[in-house]
Amino acid sequence: MKPGPFEYHAPHTVADVTALLAEHGDECKPLAGGQSLVPMLALRLTGFPHLVDLNRVDGLSGVERSNGTLVIGAITRQRVLERDPQIAEAVPLLARAAPLIGHFQIRNRGTVGGSLAHADPASELPAVALALGATFDVAGPNGTRSIAAADFFTGTWSTALEPDEIVTAVSFPVRGERTGSAIHEMARRHGDFAIAGAVANMSLDAAGRVSAAAISLFGVASTPVRATGAEAALVGAAPADINTLEIGRLALADQEPTDDIHATGPQRARIAAHVTGIVVARALEEAGR
Amino acid sequence: MTDQAIAITVNGERRKGRTEARTTLADFLRDELALTGTHVGCEHGVCGACTVLLDGEAVRSCLVLAVQADGADITTIEGIGPEPGRLGPVQQAFMECHGLQCGFCTPGFVVSVTSFLAEQPAPTDDEIREMLSGNICRCTGYQGIVAAVHRATELIEEATA
Ligand SMILES: Cc1cc2nc3c(=O)[nH]c(=O)nc-3n(C[C@H](O)[C@H](O)[C@H](O)COP(=O)(O)OP(=O)(O)OC[C@H]3O[C@@H](n4cnc5c(N)ncnc54)[C@H](O)[C@@H]3O)c2cc1C
Ligand code: FES
Ligand code: FES
Numbered sequence: 439m440k441p442g443p444f445e446y447h448a449p450h451t452v453a454d455v456t457a458l459l460a461e462h463g464d465e466c467k468p469l470a471g472g473q474s475l476v477p478m479l480a481l482r483l484t485g486f487p488h489l490v491d492l493n494r495v496d497g498l499s500g501v502e503r504s505n506g507t508l509v510i511g512a513i514t515r516q517r518v519l520e521r522d523p524q525i526a527e528a529v530p531l532l533a534r535a536a537p538l539i540g541h542f543q544i545r546n547r548g549t550v551g552g553s554l555a556h557a558d559p560a561s562e563l564p565a566v567a568l569a570l571g572a573t574f575d576v577a578g579p580n581g582t583r584s585i586a587a588a589d590f591f592t593g594t595w596s597t598a599l600e601p602d603e604i605v606t607a608v609s610f611p612v613r614g615e616r617t618g619s620a621i622h623e624m625a626r627r628h629g630d631f632a633i634a635g636a637v638a639n640m641s642l643d644a645a646g647r648v649s650a651a652a653i654s655l656f657g658v659a660s661t662p663v664r665a666t667g668a669e670a671a672l673v674g675a676a677p678a679d680i681n682t683l684e685i686g687r688l689a690l691a692d693q694e695p696t697d698d699i700h701a702t703g704p705q706r707a708r709i710a711a712h713v714t715g716i717v718v719a720r721a722l723e724e725a726g727r
Numbered sequence: 728m729t730d731q732a733i734a735i736t737v738n739g740e741r742r743k744g745r746t747e748a749r750t751t752l753a754d755f756l757r758d759e760l761a762l763t764g765t766h767v768g769c770e771h772g773v774c775g776a777c778t779v780l781l782d783g784e785a786v787r788s789c790l791v792l793a794v795q796a797d798g799a800d801i802t803t804i805e806g807i808g809p810e811p812g813r814l815g816p817v818q819q820a821f822m823e824c825h826g827l828q829c830g831f832c833t834p835g836f837v838v839s840v841t842s843f844l845a846e847q848p849a850p851t852d853d854e855i856r857e858m859l860s861g862n863i864c865r866c867t868g869y870q871g872i873v874a875a876v877h878r879a880t881e882l883i884e885e886a887t888a
Contacts, residue, residue: 477790547784
């Protein structure tokens with residue numbers, strides 16, 4: 439099907455974007471890579487009288503490293519995550535997550551900010567942002583603010599953004615010493631949204647014990663979720679004593695995934711527990727190297 | 728909803744037109760510019776039949792609005808060969824290896840594979856299958872297509888040797 443009619447705006451500044459969003463209220467939507475919004479328009483699942491294209495806005499694209507953080511402009515294409523050697527060095531988890539997003543043709547156009555703002559519960563980047571404690575830079579008609587990843591995702595396809603706000607950039611902490619990270623998922627075919635997946639970021643202290651553990655799950659709830667119980671069980675442990683199967687079970691202990699056409703809830707939970715074990719093992723292995 | 732004027736470079740030629748904002752690049756290429764080699768299967772990003780190069784990168788033309796492509800450089804299947812009437816190495820390989828039957832999906836595959844091999848000239852079987860996952864073919868069962876990608880790597884290497 440084809441999208442219904444709308445008025446198209448292509449402003450050049452963030453101020454003009456937020457002014458348009460404020461003027462038209464819920465009749466208006468930002469358009470980034472279009473890899474989620476255009477299909478929804480074409481299927482007539484949604485429709486807006488006004489679209490504001492972010493692609494011609496100055497200053498929304500690019501990658502910059504400063505003082506232990508890597509700042510990625512919202513309109514930076516997902517493909518950049520897997521190509522830019524600076525990203526692979528500073529936040530390797532981003533380079534590992536990107537190839538799992540759709541297909542390369544999707545990533546050539548889809549943006550980092552778009553994936554985060556779209557907030558699909560089975561998406562990779564929101565889970566990565568949550569595990570790493572990313573910060574979102576947000577601009578609205580009354581100025582800018584920042585939102586922690588932990589407060590950003592509020593439900594399926596919904597976020598803490600006001601309708602007249604956009605994400606302008608996302609900051610990720612640069613990988614620390616003795617830290618390892620991994621992402622893994624199970625999907626029916628490569629490029630499909632995951633049935634379930636997990637992300638781990640683990641640090642070891644000088645004595646080789648776990649000093650920090652972050653695990654986030656995707657595809658198991660309406661937002662990506664941290665597995666706090668499993669994280670607590672890991673901190674202080676020596677890698678040789680860690681039973682990753684047990685950690686996987688613990689991670690899912692307080693989750694009740696729901697059924698859909700791809701998998702039942704219990705299947706989803708078993709898959710998530712299994713991939714959690716895998717990412718914890720891989721992250722620990724890398725941290726100890 | 729007034730029409731908007733756009734100018735894009737398609738296969739090296741500057742083309743102008745007017746279009747509604749909701750027109751996709753795929754429909755603009757086909758209906759306004761009469762370049763019907765770009766096929767439209769699903770119109771929502773799943774099948775890959777509509778793949779074109781936008782500023783050198785393979786994208787779904789059904790998920791790009793024509794107005795968004797204003798000022799861009801587009802290569803369609805009509806411009807993928809070395810000159811009109813001559814096949815490029817990927818096209819040649821698809822022909823030799825039975826990489827097509829009905830041919831509906833073929834423009835999208837050829838554009839995708841051409842762009843992928845430019846970046847990764849010697850892919851493994853697994854890398855090829857992963858790369859092809861963005862394009863759907865209802866006819867071939869993919870074996871001929873995978874063989875064609877291998878054959879294309881040889882043809883490209885021979886041509887540059
Ligand atoms: C075949 C196919 C397979 C896919 N597979 C996956 C997958 O496996 N994993 C995955 O994560 N994604 C997948 N996607 C989705 C893809 O990653 C999208 O690119 C992404 O979800 C949205 O990013 P976008 O830049 O395309 O945003 P758009 O589609 O332009 O926008 C999506 C939503 O986010 C809003 N938005 C965009 N940017 C901003 C911003 N800066 N500030 C505020 N709001 C904003 C828009 O208003 C809209 O509501 C797939 C898509 C397709 C077509
Ligand atoms: S027609 Fe564009 S992906 Fe199917
Ligand atoms: S050859 Fe018929 S769909 Fe691929």
